[in-house]
């Protein structure tokens with residue numbers, strides 16, 4: 001196990017003078033804390049005897065039923081018995097990897113992919129094979145090619161790990177027409193899909209995409225979370241899995257935590273029951289849309305020619321490719337000294353690619369701070385280009401991730 005690059009950055013990026021475009025912290029000021037405090041008091045006063053007691057390793061029946069209603073928004077017809085409540089979807093990722101992977105096993109993941117998944121796969125000594133994405137998400141033909149090439153080597157992957165909606169870090173969404181193609185490729189190769197979907201309800205035009213699990217209940221393990229639609233500090237997520245996998249998940253959950261916290265489950269249940277949670281999601285969507293707009297406008301206004309970036313329709317992140325010859329990891333200390341932070345692209349690859357990319361988060365800072373952060377970043381990039389012109393290339397030219405032409409170029 002090694003510390004992720006994001007962890008190491010947090011200490012520096014959280015200084016007040018630094019505009020952090022690095023972390024992925026939800027914008028909690030839009031939460032109605034007063035009414036939540038009342039609901040919390042009710043959890044203790046009314047539900048205390050169960051909410052403060054040990055509970056079932058699978059999670060409370062009430063919350064599992066409610067989770068099925070949440071998933072129905074994405075076309076999923078799930079049964080509460082197939083849901084396992086977890087301590088954030090991160091725990092579900094850890095358990096799925098523990099169940100399926102022995103050291104040396106292969107896992108397929110998009111290029112780039114979520115850093116928390118990559119560190120989990122590494123901790124079980126699974127080998128990640130990245131699959132190409134473009135502006136429409138995972139490329140089905142590339143997935144097929146990766147599986148064929150593994151087969152030619154006499155190897156097979158254990159599962160495909162994919163984030164179809166508002167990808168972390170790439171900011172792209174898997175086109176609806178591609179969802180069935182990906183499912184078909186996986187079915188042909190007998191490959192299980194782990195569909196990680198914490199951002200699916202955070203589309204900026206209010207659109208929700210059909211989950212892959214909605215098409216194929218037998219071959220998809222769906223991971224969900226209340227971290228982005230409610231609050232991450234509660235640590236409540238879940239896995240919806242085919243029955244045989246669900247049985248193993250409950251056994252794995254028992255050894256990890258005995259049971260997920262009954263207290264935060266009770267709070268989430270009460271919140272879903274008593275509160276306008278769909279209205280709250282709309283408030284989040286609006287806050288993030290304003291921030292996305294500020295970031296994209298500032299990128300257009302300030303960044304030097306040769307940069308290109310994705311245009312997210314939801315979620316928290318923009319994926320930026322910098323001009324040839326620049327190295328986002330090498331320039332990070334100079335960016336921090338200019339009081340702006342981001343995450344270098346290398347954090348999102350198991351094979352150290354991504355040195356020409358960075359992830360920019362727009363979820364937390366105000367639109368004004370985002371504009372200022374991008375302006376500072378542009379100054380850093382201009383300086384790097386000047387160094388490059390003077391001293392030559394500082395890094396090999398490696399380009400990965402969404403690459404297809406997009407109107408968002410400078």
Ligand SMILES: Cc1ncc(COP(=O)(O)O)c(C=O)c1O
Nearest residue numbers: 088089090114168196225227237
């Ligand atoms: C793609 C993805 N999966 C999983 C997680 C973990 O979320 P949770 O807070 O539910 O553990 C995150 C958090 O940022 C994420 O971006």
